[in-house]
Amino acid sequence: xxxxxxxxxxxxxxxxxxxxxxxxxxxxxxxxxxxxxxxxxxxxxxxxxxxxxxxxxxxxxxxxxxxxxxxxxxxxxxxxxxxxxxxxxxxxxxxxxxxxxxxxxxxxxxxxxxxxxxxxxxxxxxxxxxxxxxxxxxxxxxxxxxxxxxxxxxxxxxxxxxxxxxxxxxxxxxxxxxxxxxxxxxxxxxxxxxxxxxxxxxxxxxxxxxxxxxxxxxxxxxxxxxxxxxxxxxxxxxxxxxxxxxxxxxxxxxxxxxxxxxxxxxxxxxxxxxxxxxxxxxxxxxxxxxxxxxxxxxxxxxxxxxxxxxxxxxxxxxxxxxxxxxxxxxxxx
Numbered sequence: 001x002x003x004x005x006x007x008x009x010x011x012x013x014x015x016x017x018x019x020x021x022x023x024x025x026x027x028x029x030x031x032x033x034x035x036x037x038x039x040x041x042x043x044x045x046x047x048x049x050x051x052x053x054x055x056x057x058x059x060x061x062x063x064x065x066x067x068x069x070x071x072x073x074x075x076x077x078x079x080x081x082x083x084x085x086x087x088x089x090x091x092x093x094x095x096x097x098x099x100x101x102x103x104x105x106x107x108x109x110x111x112x113x114x115x116x117x118x119x120x121x122x123x124x125x126x127x128x129x130x131x132x133x134x135x136x137x138x139x140x141x142x143x144x145x146x147x148x149x150x151x152x153x154x155x156x157x158x159x160x161x162x163x164x165x166x167x168x169x170x171x172x173x174x175x176x177x178x179x180x181x182x183x184x185x186x187x188x189x190x191x192x193x194x195x196x197x198x199x200x201x202x203x204x205x206x207x208x209x210x211x212x213x214x215x216x217x218x219x220x221x222x223x224x225x226x227x228x229x230x231x232x233x234x235x236x237x238x239x240x241x242x243x244x245x246x247x248x249x250x251x252x253x254x255x256x257x258x259x260x261x262x263x264x265x266x267x268x269x270x271x272x273x274x275x276x277x278x279x280x281x282x283x284x285x286x287x288x289x290x291x292x293x294x295x296x297x298x299x300x301x302x303x304x305x306x307x308x309x310x311x312x313x314x315x316x317x318x319x320x321x322x323x324x325x326x327x328x329x330x331x332x333x
Contacts, residue, residue, distance in 0.1 A: 014251040015244050016136040017119045017178050021062060023135050024097055024121050029066055036062065037255035038324050039180060040248045043213040044221065051234070053225070054173045055241045056211060057248045058180025069196040071179065073099075075189035079158055082191045086157075087125045089195055095123045095133075099175070099192035100160040106152060107134065109142040115163045116240075117175050119194070122157075130157050138247070161191045170237050174244075215312055223305035226284055227298040229291040236288045243281040250274060252324055266318050273311035280304050 014022075018036050025032035039058040048054050063071035076082040089096040098121075103114035110116070124131040134148045152160070167175075175185050175192075186192070212218050222242070229235055253274040257267065283304035287297040319325040 014136075015247050016134070018062075018248060018251060019135040019137075020097065020119050020121050020133075023133065024095060025065075027094055033255060034259070037252045040252040040324070041213065042215060042218055042245045042249075043211045044218050045211050046221070047210065048169075048173065050169065051232070052169055052173065053238055053241070054177060055238075055245070056177050056180055057245060059213075061179050061181040063179035063181070063183060065196055067196075068199065070199055071097075071183075071194050072197045073175075073183060073185055074193050074195045075186035076191045077189065079191075082158070082161070083154060086122060086130075086193065089193075090122050090125050093196070095121050097194040098122055098157075098161060099194070101163045103164045104162055105134075105160045106156050107132075107148040107150070109140055109145050111142070113164050115165050115167055115171065117167070117171055119178070128154050130154065132157075158191075161193075168237070170241070174241070216309060219305045219309045219312075223302050226287065226301045226305075229288055229301075230294075230296045233288075233291065239281060239284045239288060242284055246277040246280050249277040253277075256319075256322065256324060260322060262318075269311070269314045269318060273308075273315050276304075276307040276311040280308060 014036070022032045022036055025035070029035065036058075039060055039062060041057065041059040043056040043059075045054040045056075061070070065071065074085065076085060086096055086098065097119055100118045100120055101114070102108050102110035102116040102118050103112045105118065105120075108114075108118075118134075118136070120132055120134040120136075122130050123133050129151045130153075132148065132150060132152055136145065137147050138145050172185060176182060212221065225235060225238075226242075253270050256262075256270050257274075262270065283300055287301050290297045290300075316325065
């Protein structure tokens with residue numbers, strides 16, 4: 001792997017999907033940053049098997065493109081097909097979004113066995129090298145993950161797109177709802193990437209299931225859900241979903257603060273909401289660590305969610321006035 005430069009294309013926060021999708025959409029869509037920021041919401045579905053939760057972080061599908069096409073997952077089982085398809089799409093669309101895995105990427109700080117899906121952009125292919133642009137940046141347990149822009153070999157590309165181990169059910173749910181609505185993940189696949197397709201070529205989407213979308217109700221439910229960590233330690237797996245929610249809301253409030261001339265009171269409210277969301281994952285990790293040591297921290301969990309509920313309530317008039325307030329019903333486009 002040879003590194004050309006480390007690029008901070010997107011510095012507003014967000015997940016690997018949102019920051020790299022914003023960059024990908026910049027070539028064809030008007031105001032992709034605003035589109036993502038105004039899409040942010042938090043919805044939850046509780047009827048998954050095994051007590052799992054499904055999360056939707058966007059009130060409309062980020063996969064719908066202005067030309068009428070829709071982003072969908074594509075799959076390949078062999079490396080020859082993968083290389084051919086990625087070369088063709090990167091040439092045709094000036095880039096392609098690929099699904100990699102945190103522990104398999106040569107520029108990642110994650111543990112080698114970490115199979116967390118990660119979305120990055122391949123912008124060009126030449127000979128045995130691929131130009132990769134990963135705008136994602138975050139403070140992770142292993143340290144600060146910086147954005148990466150550089151060349152990797154075909155061998156490194158294939159390794160990056162190969163999950164170190166079988167994906168957990170919650171990781172598959174994150175892929176399914178990554179764009180906000182339900183996007184079918186091929187059941188048989190070795191490699192995954194994202195491609196724009198005509199709507200009539202898409203597999204039939206299932207009817208939208210029952211989602212809880214009212215933020216006060218969602219926050220109340222999640223507060224009780226994580227207060228029960230001592231009795232249900234497996235619920236810790238969903239802290240990453242709340243980390244994603246916090247990152248998405250950081251994008252929303254950063255965009256709000258940067259793009260609008262706010263008065264002192266409105267700016268303070270937005271900044272307090274940003275702080276409340278930023279503190280949530282840290283509080284949940286602390287509560288989970290304490291639960292493992294036999295010291296429940298339910299009050300800490302309740303306080304963290306209450307701070308968000310209060311901050312969001314105070315920001316609601318501002319968000320509504322400027323077009324950031326999520327819809328109250330789940331209605332994929």
